[in-house]
Amino acid sequence: MSGGSADPGPLKFRPRAVALFGAAGALAVLALATHNAVPLFLALPLLLGPAAAATGAPRVPLSFRVTWSSEGSRGEVEITGRLTPSAAGPSAGVVPTFYRPEPLIDRAPPEVRSEAEGIAFRLHWSAPYPCLVSVARPMLHWRDPLGLVERPVRVEGDALRLQRFPPELARASRAPLRRTTPLPGEVRARQLGGAGEFFAIRPLAPSDTLRQVNWRATARAGRMLANDFRVERTGDLLIVLDLRPTSLGSEIDARLASVAAAGAYGLAQSFLDQKARVGLALYTDFVESIPLASGRRQRYRLLRALQAATPGETAGPSERLAVSLRRYFPPGVTTVLFSALADDESTLVLPHMRRRGFPAFVLSPSPVPLLGQLGPRPTEDDERALRLLRLVRRRRIAEAWSEAAVVEWDDYWSLSSLASFFARPAGRRAAS
Amino acid sequence: MNPVLGRVFPGLEGRSLRAAAVVTVLGGLVGVIGGESVVLALVLALAGSLATLSLRGRPNPLAEEYGLLPAIAALGALAALATPSLLVGLLAGVAGLGLLLWNAESARDTVRTAEPVEGLLIPGLGLAIALLTALSLPTASAAVGAAAFAVVVALALVVWALQGALTADPYAAKAL
Known part of the structure; x- marks a missing residue:
């Protein structure tokens, strides 16, 4: 029997049907007690309704x-x-x-x-x-x-x-990455650019430099042609998420972790598209790591890990993160730290990482937009507290700048600050 | 995760209001024709319907599931106080059908599964049999009541069997 043996699933009376049965039973009892048939007439449809409803259920599994x-x-x-x-x-x-x-x-x-x-x-x-x-x-x-x-x-x-996540992260892969393997040219990047190994000739675009013009080909063809170069393998990227609990409270921590995880995935996706190797370290009280790798499987590994990333209950010491990173990743790899820099302890991690060979670039989701969600009529005290919060945050970021480049991420749907940071020569140097 | 969708936010939508009006009017008629004071009948019917409307309009699934109970209680009180007659019985039975229809209206469901009137076939037939029995057969006979109940059960079984035959699984038996 092919279809008859399949179980269509249990038929369940909804609570409203049980309520009807109960009410009808009570009406029947009332009719008997008062020797009055009228409540019975009222009860009859209520008793028959659920029973009749069950008869119409499909017999085959849907x-x-x-x-x-x-x-x-x-x-x-x-x-x-x-x-x-x-x-x-x-x-x-x-x-x-x-x-x-x-x-x-x-x-x-x-x-x-x-x-x-x-x-x-x-x-x-x-x-x-x-x-x-x-x-x-x-x-x-x-x-x-x-x-x-x-x-x-x-x-x-x-x-x-x-x-x-913000769309600007898709363009973040233009930042140069450090290489940590002896044969960096083994896997070529998909990105085409103005330097590297010759790839093809194409018509000149307005954005091309004079250096890209292929003068001989231009003379032969009678129109302006330019060279395309295939950029060499981009390198390795380590993404570190500082998920230690902060004084902001578990709810704000969880939201900041969500923002950081989404940003980390956007960044990882962008570099994985360029065939770079990307690794991940999640730090609460111990480090949970995904080694450097590239490809589609690594993308899913990162996605699963980042989807499950939640703030820890206990905070590990800052030095432990740096020591553990050294166990899992080669020193010198380009490192991006996602940290809200919500307290002084979170800024302490930067010197430790630098000393252990992981000078990091910090992308810091700001807690101020989450804390500053004032009601429809914010009081003067609320606004004053918000101003103070901004001042404290500005001071902390200024302190962090002494150890690493920091990009503040205060508008969650835009990372134009990151794009403009990479566009500046100082930013490119900081990233590499 | 919140199981909120597949539903819209509750409110006093038109179908529920219409069902409430029908039940209130029928409840009032049961009371008035049953010999109760007009004020008492209207107040009881109106109070029950308003309580049910306010319960079912709340964004609480539990209130929606059990929200019909005040209206049933009010109608039950009116029915118990009414002087028995065939017209009052008919009105009470139709009010019961109205309650079933009102119960089927769910402001939160976005998809109406089918016309609720389809589900009233068996309860309506049962009510018709009961009314005909009360009209045509001698009263004060327990055997008549038992027979009417047996007829209703048999009718439900027949409908169930027919339903099974009509919606039988499409797979052929092995012997065929």
């Missing part, structure tokens, strides 16, 4: 496949998808329930439409700050027309991964 994708820029998350029945059986009466992961919030009510081919839906969410989240598959239930009984419906398909 199964749906979800196909969905996400769109939107910055904090906007638009998820569109369709639930299509993957097996024979009635699809009427199937109701979806969607799970919204933290920290996403509802922007507008969802649009769910029953169509001939299945159920089409569109979810309008927004991300208050950069984040990496997985949206679980929706749950489906078959329900009777009166909404009294339900039966679970199987859903096939993958969870939806959402990554929201």
Whole structure:
């Protein structure tokens, strides 16, 4: 028997059906106690409704496949998808329930439409700050027309991964990286540029320099042609996330960790696209590391690790991070530290890392936007406290600059400060 | 994670308000025709419906699931106080069907599974049988009540069996 043996799932009475049964029973008792048949007439539909609802349940197991994708820029998350029945059986009466992961919030009510081919839906969410989240598959239930009984419906398909980070991170890979392998040219980068090994000839673009013009080819062709060069392998990048608890509290720490993880993934993705090797170290009280590697698998390893990155409960000493990094990664690798620099202890990590061979470049998500979310009518004290917070943060960053280059990340949806930092010669030197 | 979607935010939407109005009017009629004072009938019916509306309008799934109980309690009190007659019984039965329809209206569900009226077929038939029994058969007979109950159960079983035959699994038996 191919289909008959399949279990369609348990039929469950919803709490409202149980309430109806109970109320009908009470009415029957009332009728008997008062010797009055009228409550019985009232009770009869309430007793029969749930029983009749159970008779309409589908006898074959229902199964749906979800196909969905996400769109939107910055904090906007638009998820569109369709639930299509993957097996024979009635699809009427199937109701979806969607799970919204933290920290996403509802922007507008969802649009769910029953169509001939299945159920089409569109979810309008927004991300208050950069984040990496997985949206679980929706749950489906078959329900009777009166909404009294339900039966679970199987859903096939993958969870939806959402990554929201500033778009400027995609251009961060132009920064030069240090090489830590003896044969750096073994794997070539995909990036084409104005220097490196000759790759091809192409028409001259307005952005090209005179040095790129291929004069001989230009003379032969009678039009301006330029050389393209394939940039050599870019090098290695180590991303360190300082996830130690701070005095800001666990909630703000968790949000900052989310911002840092999203930024770290954007940065890693950008360099992995250029075939650079990228490693990761997450530090709470001990270091959790992913060794330097490149390729698609490394991208998924990093994504999984960063999605699971949460602030620790106990803070390890700053020196332990530097000592542990030395065990897992070669010294001299280009290091980017994601740290909120929320307290003095977090700035102490910089000299330790420098002494152990990891002079870091700091990308610091600012806690001020999270702390400074004032109500609709901020008081004078609130505004004064916010000004003080900004002053304290400015002083701490100035102190950190004595040890490493620091880019403050205070607008979570823009990293133009990072782009302009890399564009400056001093920034390029700091990165390399 | 919050299971919030697949639903819209609750409110006093039109279908619920219409169902509330129908149940209130029927409850009031049960009281008035049943010989109660007009004020008492209207106040009880209105209070029950308002309590249910306010409960089901709250953004609390539990309140929505059990929100119909005040309306049922109010109608039950009116029915218990009413003087029995066939018209009052009919009104009470129709009010019960109205309660079922009101219960089916969920402001939070974005997808209406099917027309709720479809689900009223068996309860409506059961009510019709009960009313016909009360009208045409001699009263004060316990055997008649038991027989009517047996008929309703048999009817439900027949419908269930027919449903099974109509929506039987599409796979052919091995012998065929």
